[in-house]
Structures are given as structure tokens and as C-alpha cells.
Amino acid sequence: MDEMQNPSDPADRPGMGIDLQDDLEGDTLREECGVFGIYGHPEAAAITALGLHALQHRGQEAAGIVSYDGTRFHSERRLGLVGDTFSRREVIERLPGNVAVGHVRYSTTGATILRNVQPLFAELNAGGFAVGHNGNLTNGLSLRRDLVRDGAMMQSTTDTEVILHLVARSKRNHFIDRFIEALRALEGAYSLTALTNKKLIGARDPLGIRPLVLGDLDGSPILASETCALDMIGAKYVRDIEPGEIVVFDESGAHSHKPFPPKPPRPCIFEYIYFSRPDSIVGGRSVYDVRKAFGAQLARESHVDIDVVVPVPDSGVPAALGYSQHSGVPFELGIIRNHYVGRTFIQPTQSGREIGVRMKHAANRIAIEGKRILLIDDSLVRGTTSKKIVRMMRDAGAKEVHFRLASPPILYPDYYGIDLPDRGGLLAATHSLEEMREIIGADSLAFLSIDGVYRAMGYPGRDPANPKFSDHCFTGTYPTGLTDQNQPEPQPRQLSLLAEAS
Numbered sequence: 001m002d003e004m005q006n007p008s009d010p011a012d013r014p015g016m017g018i019d020l021q022d023d024l025e026g027d028t029l030r031e032e033c034g035v036f037g038i039y040g041h042p043e044a045a046a047i048t049a050l051g052l053h054a055l056q057h058r059g060q061e062a063a064g065i066v067s068y069d070g071t072r073f074h075s076e077r078r079l080g081l082v083g084d085t086f087s088r089r090e091v092i093e094r095l096p097g098n099v100a101v102g103h104v105r106y107s108t109t110g111a112t113i114l115r116n117v118q119p120l121f122a123e124l125n126a127g128g129f130a131v132g133h134n135g136n137l138t139n140g141l142s143l144r145r146d147l148v149r150d151g152a153m154m155q156s157t158t159d160t161e162v163i164l165h166l167v168a169r170s171k172r173n174h175f176i177d178r179f180i181e182a183l184r185a186l187e188g189a190y191s192l193t194a195l196t197n198k199k200l201i202g203a204r205d206p207l208g209i210r211p212l213v214l215g216d217l218d219g220s221p222i223l224a225s226e227t228c229a230l231d232m233i234g235a236k237y238v239r240d241i242e243p244g245e246i247v248v249f250d251e252s253g254a255h256s257h258k259p260f261p262p263k264p265p266r267p268c269i270f271e272y273i274y275f276s277r278p279d280s281i282v283g284g285r286s287v288y289d290v291r292k293a294f295g296a297q298l299a300r301e302s303h304v305d306i307d308v309v310v311p312v313p314d315s316g317v318p319a320a321l322g323y324s325q326h327s328g329v330p331f332e333l334g335i336i337r338n339h340y341v342g343r344t345f346i347q348p349t350q351s352g353r354e355i356g357v358r359m360k361h362a363a364n365r366i367a368i369e370g371k372r373i374l375l376i377d378d379s380l381v382r383g384t385t386s387k388k389i390v391r392m393m394r395d396a397g398a399k400e401v402h403f404r405l406a407s408p409p410i411l412y413p414d415y416y417g418i419d420l421p422d423r424g425g426l427l428a429a430t431h432s433l434e435e436m437r438e439i440i441g442a443d444s445l446a447f448l449s450i451d452g453v454y455r456a457m458g459y460p461g462r463d464p465a466n467p468k469f470s471d472h473c474f475t476g477t478y479p480t481g482l483t484d485q486n487q488p489e490p491q492p493r494q495l496s497l498l499a500e501a502s
Contacts, residue, residue, distance in 0.1 A: 040220045409474065
């Protein structure tokens, strides 16, 4: 879910120090959001909290749950991690009912504020309606502009609120028809879980860019962004929600609607490269196995004489295992990650920034000293973290430091919910391979080819006429229209005049 505001870099604000955690994470892909829903279970809110905990990797800035007890809706939305709020019994007790939807959030732009935390809720003439959204609408700004011009009063700065207004304005008699009419107006990527006073609803965009799966817990249907959430609560996987499908659960059972013309699916390739948890199954494929296959393909394409393969934790671990197993070069944990780096250490000086990477990653000298090492990471965005890690390896005594990326060069921005800079901020879009190698200070640098990605997933290569995935960040081939980006005049990014303490 994308918040419609311009980001503001704390480092550029006069009188403010540098948040080292922001500095460390500014060079990585950032997760999107995660959704969860359950129908017909007496502990719906508690199970939703557990499911959101399993999806925490998809968003760490805020979490929310809305439940319905047969008479009224109950909502708890908080900034911070799921465990910060929803591990407390008194909070769960404020969410009675046997149906609930939940959301974990990472805002791809702008500051997280409470009014943007999902699920969003509105009172419609047919009753209450709550919705959580993973993805981003590429015509969200245009729709919002039209709605405001027609008199709508927006209370948040997220594109998800557009869905509430479109449903509210529909003149159809049945709610599901109103919901479908709203979805027909949307462009871009979405997986939705929604709740009314009678129904739990799940929906996936017509290209299936964002994932959504159906599970079962003792007869209660469950919707979740990933199968790892089903595993967490002991539910069984039933199937993936199909691209363009809307599923409805109510007292009369389960119903499936397919209101969109069928299209070849284009799931997001980054679910396999980075977003999904390694123990999830996405589109019938084990994410762990796919990432190992990426590493093996890297070894086929760009092997070099080395002594050890070292992953950049945690995201580079499966690919490094695959590289090691294919090449026969030993796998070593040459970098140890500190999982407990918080947002406490604010240093205003450059020296503070320089030690930032060592707060998060520490060299395991015994594994790398005097050796030719090959570092493997999942992707490269700006290159600042990669540069610091290469320097750390040399400082720890590595004889040679080679760098491999288990994905192609990121050349184009994303408009479907991934937090990537504009093209000018992407290192691969503005520098040659040799220039990038010099910038990060490696002895050699190579990326997995786009054909290699497809080969690792069982295809002969990428067919430009029929790509199987949304791989636009590598190819510039966007799977949907980009209405907001293609406006003759730039759309305003700052949509709210209200600044809110969070």
C-alpha cells in the first residue's frame, strides 16, 4: 500500500541528526504490506494477530486489526510492530467476534501516521466496511483527484481510501456488485482483504501481481498474503486466489467471482527475489528453492576462482547456498548480522554514519582472513551498503572480495508498492558495470541475467512477447497502465496539509 506523500529525508532537515537505521536500510528493497483475514472462528482476532506476526517481514511500521461481533465493528490500529500491541490479552479482548481482517504496513513514501494505518473503515449505507490493501494503484492519484473534485472528503493520504469511496458511490443494489464496480476502476497492483457485517472478502488484481492465498483452520477460511502465515497458526493451504478473482465467505458458504477478462498472469518477480519469507510457497514454488536456484545460476554465469562463498545476511543466504552447492566452493558465514539494531543510535557526525554498517553487520574474521571471498546479496539499489560491506571484508583481512547479485540490475522504478528511488537514484541505471565495481570497491562484480532468472524458474529464458512475471524494474516493461505517471502535468504528491504527531 502506497502512501501519497513526498518523503522527507531526516538527514536534510536542519538541526536533525542521522538515524543510522534509516541510513542502513535506505540501500535495500523495502517490503510492501501484508494482509490477513479469517471467517467464523471464535478467536478470530487472536489468530489474525498471529498471522500478522508471521507476515511482519512485509511491513514493520504499523499494524491493525478490525473485527466484527455480529452487532458492531471493533478496530485497533497502532504504529510499531505487531508484538508491541497485539501480544497483550487486553487488546485482543477489545476485538471480539468470529471474523476479522488485519494488516501490517510499510509506507513506500512519506511518514507513517496513525490515520493511514490499515485496515481502513467506513460506514456505508449498507453497513460497515473495512479494507486492507497490499500493493499500489497506478491511477490512485487521478481517482482521488476526481473524487475530491466531486465532493469526497479524504481522511488519509493513502490510495486505499479511494477504494472505500468508490464502493460508497456505487449505485448497485448488492454489495458484491458495488465492490466489483469499484475494482473495475482500479489500475495497478492489489491484494485486498475486506470485511462487512456479513462477509469476508478477498480480491486479487487481474494480473496477480500481488499474492493472496486461501487456507483453512478447522473449517474456518483464511486469507493471507503468504503461506507462512498459514503455517504459523496451523492452518492448511487450500489454494492461491487466482488473478482477478474475488472470493466471498458468508453464512451461506464460499463464493467465487471472476469479473475480469482473463489475462496471462504476471506475478511480481520480487516476491521470489526478496519479499516473501523463504519458507513460503508462492505460485506453487518454494521461495527457498527458487533463491537457491538463483545462486546456482549465478555460479553458471559468472564463477570466479575463490576460496569461500559468503552471504550478505539474511537475504543472500539461500542464493549463497545454491552457489556453493553448484560450484563446490565452501559456504561460510563471513558476516554475522545483529538482529537487535533499533532506532536508538542517532549520530550527527560522519564518523557515526561510518560505523553504522558495523552495528548491523559484523565481519567473522576467522572465516575470511587471508581468503578470496565471494559476497552474494539479493539485489543492489544505491550501492552504499555494498560499498561498506566490501570495505569491512577487506579490513577483516580478505585477500580478494568479489560481489555477486542474485537478481539483474535494477534499472527502472516501481509503481506497484516497492520502495525504490526514481531512476536517477538507482546505481545500475546511472553507471556502467565497471563503474559500479569501482564504486563498491570489489575485485569483480556480476549480476544474474534476466534470462538466468527465468531459467532458474524452469523456463528456457525470458520471452519478451510473453513475460511470465512483472519484471519491469529490470526491463522497463510495465504490465499495466501508469495513469498517474503519464499525466500531462505532474500530479501533486503532497496531498494533505495536516501534519500529525505519530
